[in-house]
Amino acid sequence: MSNVFSLFEKRIRNAVQSLEIEGISSQLISRITVEPPRDPAHGHLATNAAMVLAKPAKMNPRVIADQLVAIISADSDVASVDIAGPGFINLRLTDGFWAQHLTDIVSSGTRFGAASAGSKSKVNVEYVSANPTGPMHVGHCRGAVVGDALANLLAFAGHDVTREYYINDAGGQIDVLAKSVFLRYREALGQAIGAIPEGLYPGDYLVPLGEKIAQTHGDSLLAMDEAQWLPLIKEAAIDAMMDLIRSDLAALGVRHDVFFSERSLHAGGAENSLISKAIARLTDMGLVYKGTLPPPKGTKPEDWEDREQMLFRSTDVGDDMDRALMKSNGDFTYFAADVGYFQDKFDRGFSEMIFVLGADHGGYVKRMEALGRAISDGASKVTIRLCQLVKLFRDGEPVKMSKRSGEFITLREVVDEVGRDAVRFMMLYRKNDAPLDFDFAKVTEQSKDNPVFYVQYAHARCHSIFRQAANDMPDMPQGQDAWAGADMSLLSDEGETALARKMAEYPRIIEAAAAAHEPHRVAFYLYELASQLHAQWNRGRDYPALRFINQENAPSTLARLALVSAVSNILASGLGIIGADAPEEMR
RNA sequence: GGUCCCGUAGCUCAGCAGGAUAGAGCGUCGGAUUCCUAAUCCGAAGGCCACUGGUUCGAAUCCAGUCGGGAUCACCA
Known part of the structure; x- marks a missing residue:
């Protein structure tokens, strides 16, 4: 046992049990803690045992404490025990105990603090999952670092961790990407393309890809219909963007075990895709129906129209409102893909599925939790950690970014400027649900x-x-x-x-x-x-x-x-x- | 309007599944280098833990409400 606190927690709980006080349940005993006292003058360890037990036992905490002290002081590792304040029991351990503990720490090397072998639970941590439409920008930084560090932490604490990236490669933004690339392809062939039209991705990072496609395909794509070239370019574009993202992540020292493609959930068509199978399961559970959703309270969208859709009865499993599974054109919604995805994760045997998301996904939390409950029937826990925004500063001045003009700061630029270690540490030097100010000047400063x-x-x-x-x-x-x-x-x-x-x-x-x-x-x-x-x-x-x-x-x-x-x-x-x-x- | 997050020193933030006199850095003021790296250390000043109730032996911490700040809110992804 390398954890001094849990070691003595166990001993004190045993001592409590040996007192055989009436009315003491095991649940009560679990409330007994042993912690380091705030004030070192109070000793090495402090326990609340007497105070926790006092009321249920209908005894004065001091009386219980006295009885416990009699047992505890017989422990050969304990140098002294005293009762203080409202009923704290403070322990000092012997020099010999500390000497031995130090030897244990030294011999454990860098494994000190790691969980000893035991039943490892399978945990999935999903993080980053940026759309494969361009390089990573600073906004992705925090989630990437928090997710990666959380995965490291859980692994060190003895879990069997899978690090996962969900590739959003199925939606309309991928078509936009492919069209943007096609433009660059025409540009590479010498055509005048003029300004990049509104709605397409203007970034220069697509230029090399256009050139590459021009090299491999020549001008053959020009003669095709969009329906023909789109899938071709899409494929190449997703691959290229994921390469870009992977290398950005590598610069941050972030790695994943699994890259899970959203498109793969759709494969197999209406009958055999993972999505349809998962939805069929939910249907069997009585959680799928056709209906219309009420408009959001308060704000009434001007273009609101009632439409009947296939819906997930997520209100049955804790959500605020039911969620659409199918668009009016018959396509699955993004959330429907998640149904298939959650089912797949659950089938892979994870007892906990953790998602590290940006604060803008706050509205998505409840439906994910609801989905997790529905699919696993409580057997798998869904945990969502939201990371608040990072505000960038340079010498105290906020850094302005505009997505439309393509003027955003990339993750790579930040890493290049301040270094991987500083970025990672700063992103973790704040709890994730508090906003974070990140000043380039301060972070680079070696002070x-x-x-x-x-x-x-x-x-x-x-x-x-x-x-x-x-x-x-x-x-x-x-x-x-x-x-x-x-x-x-x-x-x-x-x-x-x-x-x-x-x-x-x-x-x-x-x-x-x-x-x-x-x-x-x-x-x-x-x-x-x-x-x-x-x-x-x-x-x-x-x-x-x-x-x-x-x-x-x-x-x-x-x-x-x-x-x-x-x-x-x-x-x-x-x-x-x-x-x-x-x-x-x-x- | 609904939901979620935040509100602690002048500033930026910790506060460990409620515990003893609420902590740190920066900033301010005052000190410490013949010495294993001064990229460091020591000390002082500075707080109605947003507000109001509740729960209990005990609340910055849990619950309800109020007031501020942020995010988000039907086929998007």
Whole structure:
């Protein structure tokens, strides 16, 4: 058990059970928590056990606490116990326990905090899923990073994670793309195309594709009807755009295991497509009917008209209104494709399906949750994380973008300018449901304004210490084996023990962040850990006896290097989850 | 009008499935480099946690409502 808090949570719950107080249910016992106290003066661990039990047991919390203290203080790992405030029980653990725990952390290397092998649940994380109509722009950045880091986090926390990208390659925007490419193709053949008409994609990034098609097909497409060239160009355009997107994502360090094509859901026609089969299932469940939808409340669209359509009775499964499955022309709606898609995901055995979406998809959440409930009958959980907007600033001035003119900032430009690590860290240095201001100047600045450099520097500093030690004390063994054998009980300075306790929180942070789907917690934790390392380093300035390297005292130096290695490993591990490098030196 | 998110220090934000005296960075003021990287550290000042009720031993946190700010709202994708 590498999580100190859950270890003692278990012990205290056992102690509570052994008290055999009447009226104590197991559900009540699950409310007992063990956490680090806010104020370090209160000890190492604090539990609310007595306060949770007091009322149901009709006892004074102090009385319960006294009984618990009698049991807990018999624990050989516990140095002292006291009761404080309204009934908190505060524990201090023995030096021997902490020394052993530090050794455990050191020996675990960068796997410290990772879930030990157990039943891995299959989780699907879908993120990015940008339309394949052009390069990624900054707006996609946040979701990409949050999704990728969340996937990293869940994998580290012991889940079997599939990273998925849903390619919206079936809709009308793909026809628009193909027509835009066709124009570029004609341009490549020397035809004058003039200004790009309204409604088509004006971006230059389609020029090379037009040229490529001109090379492979010559002018043969010019003689065809649109119905003939459209599928040809569509195919090539989707491939080219996905290549573009994949390379943009690679620049951000984002990767996916599965690229799922929306078009593949339509394949097979009205009888055999995944969509029709999934809808047939919903129909069997009585969740599909023909009817008309009421107009939205409040705003009444001027062009409102009643139309009878095939509808999904999503109100039966928690939605606010029923949803259209089929357009009046007989085509499936976008949502109908989702029905097939959700069915496919469910059939692949995921116990949780997570979607990381932009805030503009807020209105889509309920129907997705409803769909998940209908299809899996509660067996698979649908979780949606919305990322709020990112506002771009340059030197305090908002950066204006216009989609119409094609003047948008691409993801690639941002990565090129500020670097992958900074982009990723900044996107995670905020909880995802809060808007985010992103200032180019600040993010590029290599200063304390910039948490990325702060954390990376702490990691580099650890390695600088190792280099210095190797230089000053060449006989000093280094490496995980040597450090795991260090006598950690030699670490008695309060800064050192505080560092040890901070590190002990890492598994707890990972667990909680994974459960809440909040990767930003890891970023904040890393900042705090880095801060404590920097502080301890500087204490060595004021008190030379506290320096990590002491040539007069090899055993102490070895223990301190082991401590530093543990910090270094956690920083590297956390930066790995965030998707940023952990450099060994920064110059 | 419906739905969702946000409202915490001058500014930008944390606050861990309710817990003890609400935290950090920036900014302001005052300090620390013969020293393992000062890209760092230490200290001070600064808060009616939007407002009003409710739930309970206990609320920034949960619930209801109010007021602000943002997103979204029938065949689009």
